[in-house]
Amino acid sequence: MSVDLAHIRQVMAEADCLHPEAEVEAAIDAVASQINAQLAERNPVVFCVMNGGLIFAGKLAPKLNFPLELSYLHATRYCNQTSGGELFWKAKPEISFIDRDVLIIDDILDEGHTLGAIIDFCRHAGAAAVHTAVLIDKDHQRKARPDFKADYVGLTCVDRYVFGYGMDYKGYWRNAPGIYAVKGL
Numbered sequence: 001m002s003v004d005l006a007h008i009r010q011v012m013a014e015a016d017c018l019h020p021e022a023e024v025e026a027a028i029d030a031v032a033s034q035i036n037a038q039l040a041e042r043n044p045v046v047f048c049v050m051n052g053g054l055i056f057a058g059k060l061a062p063k064l065n066f067p068l069e070l071s072y073l074h075a076t077r078y079c080n081q082t083s084g085g086e087l088f089w090k091a092k093p094e095i096s097f098i099d100r101d102v103l104i105i106d107d108i109l110d111e112g113h114t115l116g117a118i119i120d121f122c123r124h125a126g127a128a129a130v131h132t133a134v135l136i137d138k139d140h141q142r143k144a145r146p147d148f149k150a151d152y153v154g155l156t157c158v159d160r161y162v163f164g165y166g167m168d169y170k171g172y173w174r175n176a177p178g179i180y181a182v183k184g185l
């Protein structure tokens with residue numbers, strides 16, 4: 001499928017900045033402090049959820065001041081679209097985490113299907129405990145598990161389609177240095 005780069009550029013030009021870079025960086029610092037206070041003695045296996053978790057995990061990990069193992073998993077249900085479908089596992093974790101604490105790092109908790117399925121997978125596969133960190137929690141009433149809250153949340157945002165800091169618009173703008181909402185979405 002060909003990509004209309006002019007459209008991709010226009011989306012950025014017209015987007016609303018919800019959280020500028022300095023605010024996101026401060027939120028990442030705050031999450032790191034909380035994790036340092038709570039997981040330093042837990043010898044966790046940390047999994048970045050690709051692709052969206054890449055920037056958050058990459059910025060967060062060097063701020064964690066204790067020994068950990070770091071790897072990735074890849075589960076997706078949006079496939080570069082702006083509405084989600086079935087969860088599809090592209091890569092399951094390769095590091096063993098049986099009887100270990102696991103920390104899952106993802107960009108966004110939206111309806112929560114993705115994180116819920118990852119947590120279930122880790123628990124069934126033998127994790128001793130599963131902790132979750134998300135850069136942003138979207139505020140709406142459509143949560144798959146209404147009582148579930150991520151353990152560590154950087155920021156919250158309104159119910160719009162957002163991009164930047166790892167989150168894409170049609171596969172683009174994961175590199176945007178702030179969290180933006182698409183005009184009209």
Ligand SMILES: O=P(O)(O)OC[C@H]1O[C@H](OP(=O)(O)OP(=O)(O)O)[C@H](O)[C@@H]1O
Nearest residue numbers: 050051052076077078110111112113114
């Ligand atoms: O809470 P949910 O409604 O399940 O949505 C959140 C998930 O959606 C995005 O992943 P996506 O499937 O777009 O894959 P990507 O990370 O490769 O962009 C995001 O990275 C989260 O993992």
Ligand SMILES: Nc1nc2[nH]cnc2c(=O)[nH]1
Nearest residue numbers: 110160161162163167168
């Ligand atoms: N980029 C992006 N991915 C998502 N996955 C679930 N919700 C969102 C969103 O608002 N933006």
